[in-house]
Amino acid sequence: MDDDASLARRLLAALGPARGAAWAAVPGLDEAVAAAIDRARAAWPGLAVDPSSAIACLARAITVDGDGDAPRSLEVYRVGDLILAEQAAAGAPTAIAALQREIQGALPGALRSLGIVASTIDEVLADLLAYVLVGEGAAPPRILRYHGRGPLRRWLRTIAVRRAYRAIQAPTPGDDAPLEALAAGDDLERLALQGATRELLREAFVAALQGLTPRQRNLLRYHHLDRLSVDHLAALYRVHRATAARWVAAARAALLEGTRARLQGALGSDVDTVLRAIGDQLDVSLRRHLSADDEGEGSPAAEA
Numbered sequence: 001m002d003d004d005a006s007l008a009r010r011l012l013a014a015l016g017p018a019r020g021a022a023w024a025a026v027p028g029l030d031e032a033v034a035a036a037i038d039r040a041r042a043a044w045p046g047l048a049v050d051p052s053s054a055i056a057c058l059a060r061a062i063t064v065d066g067d068g069d070a071p072r073s074l075e076v077y078r079v080g081d082l083i084l085a086e087q088a089a090a091g092a093p094t095a096i097a098a099l100q101r102e103i104q105g106a107l108p109g110a111l112r113s114l115g116i117v118a119s120t121i122d123e124v125l126a127d128l129l130a131y132v133l134v135g136e137g138a139a140p141p142r143i144l145r146y147h148g149r150g151p152l153r154r155w156l157r158t159i160a161v162r163r164a165y166r167a168i169q170a171p172t173p174g175d176d177a178p179l180e181a182l183a184a185g186d187d188l189e190r191l192a193l194q195g196a197t198r199e200l201l202r203e204a205f206v207a208a209l210q211g212l213t214p215r216q217r218n219l220l221r222y223h224h225l226d227r228l229s230v231d232h233l234a235a236l237y238r239v240h241r242a243t244a245a246r247w248v249a250a251a252r253a254a255l256l257e258g259t260r261a262r263l264q265g266a267l268g269s270d271v272d273t274v275l276r277a278i279g280d281q282l283d284v285s286l287r288r289h290l291s292a293d294d295e296g297e298g299s300p301a302a303e304a
Contacts, residue, residue: 007051011033011055011059014055019062035074037049044098054083060147061148078149078150078152081146084099096133100129102153103160107121107128108121108125110161111160111161114235115235123167128156131159142159158218204259212254216255217251221286225286231244233248
């Protein structure tokens, strides 16, 4: 049997002094770490789940979550799914086979329920395993962007849905040309500002984007990066199209207001000129910044 107290100490050490100090005060941490490992073993009995890998996965998930000052319950982190993702990325045959079963078992029905035709489903699922497991250049496999907040199956579903919509929402030839020209050349920040203030805008915009809720970021990603219509968003989130439209508008407003708040002190009255530029080129800037996090953690089922 694992030494519960030793497991808790190892987690605190992996978190580092600052974040570990906050977690050390959590009641029952010893039992919580042991229970997280037990859940991982029960979820994937065919995988080798050892305490060291489980603790390392937990520490990474907590660190990515920014969860230091106000620790969450460890139950929110899917340790078994994190271990599966890590082992699959490392090429473990058992983990890869389990991942393939998840893709083939859960995703076809989910895509069919959104009205996606069989040929598109087959096309998307045929290369989904390679898409999430094979890195591009020096980039690590995409599956390592899964951070354990919600089931891995839902994360895979989000990617599959987005790739399916991209396949059926191919833009009219020429539609992307102005956007691509702007993104490759004079981007939003250059158009709006010069010199040091351009960097202030970039930092404020990125910080405001990160300050949005997972749902707001996903809505903007779906709408601006993937070009999903309000009707598609309504189907994806299972809400009325008017609700989906309100959500998108609210996310845009929150992003602009967050940028304003971060720029106000530095730019004063000039901030309104900058915000007008952002509003005019919001699609370009979001495509530029969201594409860096193209397979984020969020999914409609795990955005609370």
